[in-house]
Amino acid sequence: MNDTNDAAESGFPISGLATVPAVLVALLALFFGTDYAANGAMENDGYAQVLILPAVAALAAALGRTGAVVSIGSKPIHRAAITMAFVATAAVISIAYNLFESIGNIGAFTFAFVGISTFLLVSSDRREESTMLLALVIGFHLAVSHAANTVMDSSTWAGSAPDLVDAERAAAASVFFAFWLVSIVAGVALTLIMRASRMDSPGSGPWFADLSSHLSRSMMATLGTVLVIQSVPLVWLGQIPDFQTYFEHQYLGSVWALFTTAVILFVAFCHAERWRVIGTLVAINWTLYTFGHLQEIGNEFPDILSGDDAMSTFSWFFMGFWLNVIGIMLATRGRFGDVSPRHEPSAARVWWGQNSYGIILALAVFVALAVRTGWNVLPAMNATATGLWDMTGGSDPWYMKRVVDYIIAERSHFIFDHDRAYPMGAINPRPPLFSWSLALGGLGLSWLLEMPAEDAVWWSVAAFPAIFGALLVLPLSEMARRIHSNSAGILTAWLIALMPGHISHSTFGLADHDAFALLFLSMAFYYWVRAIEGLGTERMFSTPSSNPLYLIAGIRESWRTNPRTMAYATLSGISFATVALGWKGFVYGPGILFLAFAGQITMNMFRKRDSLPLTSAALQMLLTAFLIPLPFYNWPGLNLVFDPSGFQPMFYIIGFTIALGWVASAYRDKPWLLVLGTGTVLIGGILAILYVLQELEIYSGWDILFTGGFYFSKNKIFGTIGEAQAPSRGVLFASYGPIVALIAVGCALVLIWRGARRERQSHLLLGIWVIVATYMAWSAGRFIFNATPAMAVVGGLGIAMMWKGANFSSFAKEWRRSGIGTPRSRWSSLWPATKKNSAVPALLLVVMLVASQHATYGIDSGIPRGEPSARDVDQTLHDIAPDFLRAELLGLSVLKSESYNPDSEMWYMGTFGPGFNSGAWNLAYDWLSEQDSEMSFSERPAFVSWWDYGFQALAQGQHPTVADNFQSGIPNSGGMLLSNSQEDTLSLFITTLAQGDRRYNDGDGFTTDDDCDDTNADINPDAAEICDGVDNDCDDEVDEGTDAYDDDGDGFTEHDGDCDDGESETYPGADEDINGVDDDCDGETDEGDSYSDDDGDGLSEIEGDCDDA
Known part of the structure; x- marks a missing residue:
């Protein structure tokens, strides 16, 4: 119930300013109490430092609430004025550093963020959300202070010095998250208490609009229990005296607290729905697991429960069995509340139904980010043997770091790299957007945290790929939801969040463009789905025309009659353009859309449907994707516009789209056989010309078209690239989840069939996407990652379609008809419902199998290979099952009964996971970086190896390289590595150096490719043309612009007396x-x-x- 009006009439201050000091005081009390218990009294100046940022946040929140209730002109002017006031104040705080040194840039950012957010939330009548936001921000700052104050003794440390560094950082992170979680729960509790006590008016936000303004006893009990549970890790960590004790992990941490919170909320939900037996069983067994976990991690228990003998196993079984029996008896007899079934859903169920999709989706994003970062931060920050930063993914990320360092140092893009492909040098062919996003992120962090940019950029370089990977959940889930249902969206979100093939290439520390490209590629597909869903079947013009301008008229008419579709097509094109500015291989995305376009056009021919709307949308999308990145690809010196692995395939895609669209639209009313024949002749003729040109060795257009710009071509170099080889089938299917992969492929065929029959273009598109992605992944291991979005979306759709086909509503109806008056009858009614709808329980088993398998593989893919945390997780998974299930009876056991030792063999982990460099490699590159340090970079001797190691030697080893991961310099390095003698090697060195001398020997910085006289430094493309009878600027014209040049072509120069040349x-x-x-x-x-x-x-x-x- 929303009591806003009642509050207003009673004279209550609508701004709710009293909530701001209440939150601040409560969280400060929590901080000082916790910090005193853990660390003792604080120095006086320490209190001032702690109070500054929370006070800034509280002040901003108070001003934001005040700004929301004052009136300044119209609503847009009001919002703009308040927003600009906060931004201007934050700018003053940041600029006037001498006056606000104690606040700093992070204080300025906090002020602007909290103030503007509070103002917008309160203006939108989301008061509770603004209070929770304030608690979130204040709790964050106090958690940082508490983690910084918490000190453990390192004198008892028994491990190595690098491991101690990891332990110190892990302990600080554990304390930070423990306090922050407690403050968040406390903020939620304070929000509901102040709402009930009328300290603030109830808002109309979706989370609180339908909640009663009065706190029930069950809600208070739930919140209190959650607060206590979240406090357990915080209190326990505060009592740990040293890092050695912390490292042994004999405490319950924040992960346990989060899972326990979920259990508590589920039990509370069961209580609201009168599912007493289920709630009781869940609570009892989670409690048993908690005590069992405490015993497994080394806490002392009575000997009868902590031994390794059969008596201990029997004791735990005995205790668990009878606790469950007693719980069932008490619950069925109504000792925990009324057990009669509800005829109307409870308030909790109504609230969950309204908000579940958003909550589950946000949880999927959080889990996706946690899995991609949690186990990788420490090894990335503390490289083995050196203690420096490290990255996964081989050499490629190191060149990205080199480009980012250049951008930060020079504030311009890195175009030509003189130190790779030594001694010739070569361009940096990678488009700029991804590397610039990393650089700008580093500069932003440098400003915010007031730290050197060269240190801050490491966090940006390492973290952004994981963030991009986690955000992929959003467009894919929304795509599945739009096409099918909310359940399909949720399934897709969790499939991609935990999909091994995606996690393994989007973890913290893997600074490659793949996650960035796949995020915006998926956004392009999502917007294109929205575009084609808005296309109707009505004819755009009554009479078609064969004039090619008919297509332009169609685009103009589409914007007039269907602007939403064209807007989505434009957004799709912008998304593709974003990918193009970050990755040259973007063309495979528009290529897949073209295949779906061609299939739909063909079906339109048979049905005599007007293809002009679809063609107009496709051209709008493709031309947008073409024109936006064109200036970069056309940059002089890069030569990427007509590069087969660059922009050239886009000309084919656009050209064939125009040809097909024109034939199908212009001859719409002709017999389909004639139209199809005309189109076939037109396209066939183009292909025939390309084939003839290829055979005559004039132009390789045929190969460019059918190998995806040589992406699928096989040559000697590709034979040395591991990711270019076909993957093992086990790795291929496991990368998506074996069951998910089979469901996705099967569902793709169904979608193609349904799309063709029911004219659902989105179904046809998704089906073709999966088939093409599967073929690509089957052909080369590097495409496994590219196929993950398609597998997740169509896999989620397939499971949702099967669930819909299982007809759960009929199952529930039969279950109710069989009688559900008592817990016993509810249980017994499951059998008749199962007999009538056997697909439901069968599908539930499949979902359980998929969930457990997917979660296990997903977690495994987020843990670096060789990390001790893999053994810890393996041990945790092993300990979930009770020991009595592994006990042998007459030589048989329910689960695997063999002895378990994760140090020698892991049962669940170790299949996937990123790989950081070994200590030997790190030491080698560190040693190399220290050599020749007195020389400038380009003057240092070059590093010779096979191309795999070029980027890392260049960036981490700080030396020029002969060969690198762009496959440059392979003939030279290959010859050196395979030479038969020292004389051969020296001759190859001399030859390679001579090539560089020949290219740069006049010292003007231009090679023979562009310099028309590389023996004269005064002659080069940047030289000024002078009157000397020589082509000084290498433009194939002599003395142009001088008195000796015939500028007007009349045969006379100014020297010859031409008075107007x-x-x-x-x-x-x-x-x-x-x-x-x-x-x-x-x-x-x-x-x-x-x-x-x-x-x-x-x-x-x-x-x-x-x-x-």
């Missing part, structure tokens, strides 16, 4: 015309005609001079 009709000896110009360059104008004064007497013949001679 910009006019071809003016030169010595030209016929004099009556035009006021000296045409023949004799110093006289219009001489020899009746208009000129030939004798100089002041009169011409036209003026009456009878003898003008």
Whole structure:
């Protein structure tokens, strides 16, 4: 119930300013109490430092609430004025550093963020959300302070010094998250208490609009229990004296607290729905697991429960069995509340139904980010043997780091790299957007945290790929939801969040563009789905035209009649353009859309549907994707516009789209056989020309078209690239989840069939996407990652379609009809419902299998190979099952009964996971970086190896490289590595250096590719043209723009007496015309005609001079 009006009428201050100091005081009390218990009393200046940022946040929140209730003109002006006021104040705080040194840039950002967010939330009547936001921000700052204050003893540390560094950082993170979670729960509790006590008016936000303004006893009990549970890790960590004890992990941490919170909320939900037995069983067994976990991690228990013998196993079984029996008996007899079934859903169920999708989706994003970062931060920050930063993914991320470092240092893009492909140098062919996003992120963090940019950029470089990977959940889930249902969206979100093939290439520390490209590629597909869903079947024009301008008319008419579809098509094109500015291989995305477009066009021919709307949308999308990145690809020196692995395939895609669209639209009303034949002849003719040109070795268009810009071509170099080889089938299917992969492929075929029959273009598109992605992944291991979005979306759709086909509503109806008056009857009614709808329980088993398998593989793919945390997780998974299930009876056991030792063999982990460098490699590159340090970078001797190691030697080893991961310099390095003798090696060194000398020997910085005389430094493309009879600027013209050049092409130069070398009709000896110009360059104008004064007497013949001679 929303009581806003009642509050207003009672005179209550609508701004709710009292909530701000209440939250601040409560969280400060929590901080000081916790910090005193853990660390003792604080110095006086320490209190001031702790209070500054929370006070800034509280002040901003108070001003934001005040700004929401004052009136300043119209609503847009009001919002703009308040927003600009906060931004201006934050700018003053940041700029006037001497006055606000204690606040700093992070204080300025906090002020602006909290103030503007509070203002917008309160203006939208989301008061509770604004209070929770304030608690979130204040809790964050206090958690940082508490983690910084918490100190553990390191004198008892028994491990190595690098491991101690990891332990110190892990302990600080554990304390930070423990306090922050407690403060968040406390903020939620305070929000509901203040709402109930009328300290603030109830808002109308979706989370609180339908909640009663009065706190029930069950809600208070739930919140109190959650707060206590979240406090357990915080209190326990505060009592740990040293890092050695912390490292042994004999405490319950925040992960346990989060899972326990979920259990508590589920039990509370069961209580609201009167599911007493289920709630009781869940609570009892989670409690048993908690005590069992405490015993497993080394806490002391009675000998009868902590031994390794059969008696201990039997004791735990005995205790668990009878606790469950007693719980069932008490619950069925109504000792925990009424057990009669509800005829109407409870308030909790109504609230969950309204908000579940958003909550589950947000949880999927959180889990996706946690899995991609949680186990990778520490090894990335503390490289083995060196303690420096490290990255996964081989050498490729290191060149990305080199590019980012250049951008930060020079504030410009890295175009030409003189130190790779040594000694020749080569361009940096990677588009700029991804590397610039990393650089700008580093600069932003440098400003915010007031730390050197070279340190801050590491966090940006390492974290952004994981963030992009987690955000992929959003467009894919929304795509599945739009096409099918909310359940399909949720399934898709969790499939991609935990999909091994995606996690393994989007973890913290893997600074590659793949996650960035796949995020925006999926956004392009999502917007294209929205576009084609808005296309109707009505004809755009009554009479088609064969004029090619008919397509332009169709685009114009589409914007007039269906602007939403064209807007989505434009957004799709912008998304593709974003990918193009971050990755050259973007063209495979538009290529897949073209295949779906061609299939739909063909079906339109058979049905005599108008293809002009679809063609207009497709051209709008493709031209947008073409024009936006074109300036970069057309940059002089890069030569990427017509590069087969660059922009060239886009010309084919656009050209074939125009050809197909024109044929299908212009001849819409003709017999389909004629139209299809015309289209076939047109496309076939183009392909025939390409094939002939290929055979004549004039142009390789055929291969470019059918190998995806040589992405699928096989050559000797590709044979040395591991990711270019076909993956093992086990790895291929496990990368998506074996069951998910089979469901996705099967569902793709169904979608293609349904799309063709029911004219659902989105179904046809998704089906083709999966088939093409599967073929690509089957052909080369590097495409496994690219196929993950398609597998997740169509896999989620397939499971949702099966669930819908299982007809759960019929199952529930039969279950209710069989009687559900008591817990016993509810249980017994499951059997008749199962017999009538056996697909439901069968599908539930499949979902359980998929969930457990997917979660296990997903977690495994987020843990670096060789990390001790893999063994910890493996141990945790092993300990979930009770020991009695592994006990042998007559030589048989329910679960695997073999002895378990994760140090020697892991049962669940170790299949996937990123790989950081070994200590030997790190030491080698560190040693290399220290060599020749007295020389400038480009003057250092180059590093020779096979191409795999080039980027890392260049960036981490700080030396030029002969060969690198762009497959540059392979002939030179290959020859050196395979030489038969020292003499051969030296001769190859000399030859390679001579090539560089020949290219740069005049010192003007231009190679023979562009320099028309590389023996003269004054002659190069940037030189000024002078009058010397030489082509100084290498533009194939001599002395242009000088007196010795015939600029107008009339055969005379200025040296030859041409008085106007910009006019071809003016030169010595030209016929004099009556035009006021000296045409023949004799110093006289219009001489020899009746208009000129030939004798100089002041009169011409036209003026009456009878003898003008």
